[in-house]
Amino acid sequence: VIVVLSGGVGAARLLRALRRVHDPAEVTAIVNVGDDLELHGLTICPDLDTITYTLAGLNNEELGWGLRGESWRVMDELAALGGAAWFRLGDRDLATHLFRTQRLREGATKAQVTAELAEHHGVTERLVPVTNDPLATRFGTDEGELSFQEYFVARHHDVVVRSLSLRGASTARPAPGVLESIATARRIVIAPSNPLISIEPILAVPGVREAVIARRGDVVAVSPIIAGAALKGPADRLLHELGHEASCVGVARCYQELAGTLVIDQRDERRAPEVRDCGLDVRVTTTIMADPDDARRLAQEVLA
Ligand code: GDP
Ligand code: CA
Numbered sequence: 001v002i003v004v005l006s007g008g009v010g011a012a013r014l015l016r017a018l019r020r021v022h023d024p025a026e027v028t029a030i031v032n033v034g035d036d037l038e039l040h041g042l043t044i045c046p047d048l049d050t051i052t053y054t055l056a057g058l059n060n061e062e063l064g065w066g067l068r069g070e071s072w073r074v075m076d077e078l079a080a081l082g083g084a085a086w087f088r089l090g091d092r093d094l095a096t097h098l099f100r101t102q103r104l105r106e107g108a109t110k111a112q113v114t115a116e117l118a119e120h121h122g123v124t125e126r127l128v129p130v131t132n133d134p135l136a137t138r139f140g141t142d143e144g145e146l147s148f149q150e151y152f153v154a155r156h157h158d159v160v161v162r163s164l165s166l167r168g169a170s171t172a173r174p175a176p177g178v179l180e181s182i183a184t185a186r187r188i189v190i191a192p193s194n195p196l197i198s199i200e201p202i203l204a205v206p207g208v209r210e211a212v213i214a215r216r217g218d219v220v221a222v223s224p225i226i227a228g229a230a231l232k233g234p235a236d237r238l239l240h241e242l243g244h245e246a247s248c249v250g251v252a253r254c255y256q257e258l259a260g261t262l263v264i265d266q267r268d269e270r271r272a273p274e275v276r277d278c279g280l281d282v283r284v285t286t287t288i289m290a291d292p293d294d295a296r297r298l299a300q301e302v303l304a
Contacts, residue, residue: 002303003185005212006031007198008047009064009232010224011191012054014302015125017295018189021303024055028126028181030208032193033110034137034166034201035148039087042097043104047198048114048129049096056121064232067092087153111175128181130202133172137197138165148197157234161241164196169204182211189302190221192287194235195254196242203258212258220302221259222287223248227267231288247271252278263287263301 002022004015006029015029035046046065053059053067060068070090079085089097096117103113109132118127139151140163151157182188193199203209212219228247230236236246244250248264252275255262262280264272265287275282283304289295 001026001028001181001185002187002189003027003181004029004189004191005193005199005202006047006051006191007193008032008035008050009054010193010222011047011198012051012059013289013295014189014191014222014299015051016054017289017292017299018302019055020292020296021299024124028128028177028185030128030130030178030181030202031114032198032201033129033131034135034197035152036134036136037087037147037149039084039089039149042094042101043110044087044089044097045100045110045114045129048117048127049093051127052114052117052121052123055118055123055125058121066090087149109175111177126181128175128177130175130178130208131172131205132175134168135172135201135205136167137201138167139163140165152234157237161238164200164242166201166204169201170206172205174205174207178205179207179211182208182215185215185218187303188212188215188219190219190255190259192222192224194224194230194233194238195251196235196238196244209258216258217260219259220261220263220283221251221255222263222298222302223251223265223268225251226265226287249274249278252280256280263298 032047037044058067060066074091075085100113110129114127137148139146139161141159224235239246239250248268249271252262256278262275263283266284269284272282283301285301286294287298
């Protein structure tokens with residue numbers, strides 16, 4: 001089994017690419033839940049949903065989130081009422097959150113609901129939230145502390161971040177199977193997800209970081225930063241604001257104790273020696289997954 005530590009979009013693309021070179025029934029994604037939120041009384045899990053929708057072939061490529069062919073009648077009506085319509089939830093997407101919330105109220109765990117949604121959508125990879133317990137990434141800013149979606153959606157990640165914290169991390173327990181799958185995987189992949197707000201919340205669940213470190217020789221990370229920039233989202237900006245270098249070398253330093261190998265983009269080839277100086281093996285390839293053949297090549301490299 002291949003284990004993939006996963007955020008949202010970057011991880012979803014890598015998981016889709018892995019399908020071309022590995023049996024999806026033997027892939028386990030351990031997914032960040034630090035972005036999860038309660039809104040309108042509903043439990044929303046953005047990274048789990050992004051992965052499920054992408055692997056089901058239902059993701060909205062234009063928006064970069066949600067379902068394709070979505071309609072917005074509920075949001076339009078809610079906005080007209082003066083309700084909280086800043087966090088856009090499409091009509092069909094809402095059904096996911098209604099279903100999840102109902103099942104949680106019935107006593108199901110987040111992991112169980114995730115498996116039910118994946119099965120419904122024909123997704124054969126095993127998708128596991130890193131924890132069933134509450135975990136929330138918080139952003140320290142000059143305007144005070146912001147929740148994940150206040151920072152990401154309401155402020156369009158356009159505010160200086162001074163610090164990050166993870167509410168609930170010290171008491172969260174790994175979901176069933178998380179530590180076991182890390183301990184026994186043939187390969188552990190750190191997806192090209194945001195190191196600070198997608199991967200770090202996974203590692204912060206007690207026991208997970210230690211489990212990954214124990215497998216360091218079999219851990220391969222893919223840099224989400226290419227030529228000093230994120231393809232999408234605030235990873236470059238956040239790295240810089242929080243004192244890291246926004247480059248594949250900065251990513252190497254973040255993952256130094258966790259990963260034996262870092263895959264960097266060919267545009268960063270000249271930085272390979274600096275990655276090696278961090279104590280990581282380095283592989284250089286095209287890491288942009290827009291083209292299916294490039295995506296397959298990256299997947300092969302990650303499993304090599
Ligand atoms: P989010 O939770 O949806 O924001 O997504 P993630 O944390 O999983 O991924 C965000 C990161 O994915 C960004 O830093 C992007 O640079 C990176 N990313 C997205 N697509 C690709 C890709 O095709 N290749 C690489 N190397 N990184 C990607
Ligand atoms: Ca996310």
